[in-house]
Amino acid sequence: xxxxxxxxxxxxxxxxxxxxxxxxxxxxxxxxxxxxxxxxxxxxxxxxxxxxxxxxxxxxxxxxxxxxxxxxxxxxxxxxxxxxxxxxxxxxxxxxxxxxxxxxxxxxxxxxxx
Amino acid sequence: xxxxxxxxxxxxxxxxxxxxxxxxxxxxxxxxxxxxxxxxxxxxxxxxxxxxxxxxxxxxxxxxxxxxxxxxxxxxxxxxxxxxxxxxxxxxxxxxxxxxxxxxxxxxxxx
Numbered sequence: 001x002x003x004x005x006x007x008x009x010x011x012x013x014x015x016x017x018x019x020x021x022x023x024x025x026x027x028x029x030x031x032x033x034x035x036x037x038x039x040x041x042x043x044x045x046x047x048x049x050x051x052x053x054x055x056x057x058x059x060x061x062x063x064x065x066x067x068x069x070x071x072x073x074x075x076x077x078x079x080x081x082x083x084x085x086x087x088x089x090x091x092x093x094x095x096x097x098x099x100x101x102x103x104x105x106x107x108x109x110x111x112x113x114x
Numbered sequence: 115x116x117x118x119x120x121x122x123x124x125x126x127x128x129x130x131x132x133x134x135x136x137x138x139x140x141x142x143x144x145x146x147x148x149x150x151x152x153x154x155x156x157x158x159x160x161x162x163x164x165x166x167x168x169x170x171x172x173x174x175x176x177x178x179x180x181x182x183x184x185x186x187x188x189x190x191x192x193x194x195x196x197x198x199x200x201x202x203x204x205x206x207x208x209x210x211x212x213x214x215x216x217x218x219x220x221x222x223x224x225x
Contacts, residue, residue, distance in 0.1 A: 042217045100212070
């Protein structure tokens with residue numbers, strides 16, 4: 001079991017460009033979560049899918065951010081027109097079934113917007 | 115406002131000493147989880163303690179839960195340099211929707 005896989009591990013974009021981050025959850029896990037982590041804000045919840053359906057996107061910025069889970073084997077987080085304040089580590093986690101279960105995190109994607 | 119928060123921003127101990135990280139939370143829960151995040155990695159769960167449990171152990175780790183005071187502690191005995199990490203508590207707010215992380219406590223274990 002390779003654990004949660006996130007690609008790329010590092011991404012540098014210019015201001016205004018689009019960034020797409022990928023997450024492959026652990027096989028058999030039905031819940032997928034996205035978080036953003038910065039020194040200032042700490043670990044922030046963004047959004048949560050269960051059985052590929054969006055359950056809670058209360059943490060997603062209303063503009064420029066979107067997440068999808070087109071199949072059970074991967075989820076994407078897309079940031080349009082990236083801004084320097086989007087620079088952060090984006091973490092993906094999966095759990096077997098419910099949001100209250102143990103979450104298994106990937107290593108994160110470190111996004112730097114210049 | 116945070117639904118779960120650790121009571122210390124940072125702690126420092128010497129190798130071999132014991133240390134306790136405390137957490138308080140604000141709502142009813144079904145379980146509380148402790149996670150550890152080492153530099154450059156994602157958080158990893160250490161212990162999940164359910165609301166009907168008062169104590170749970172995992173090797174050198176011991177978690178307690180007091181639902182009356184809405185608090186939990188994570189104790190580490192015989193600390194090692196590799197225990198250096200950020201420790202988070204996380205609660206589920208009595209639902210299975212998702213968990214809510216505290217801000218974390220940075221623990222440094224010095225040789």
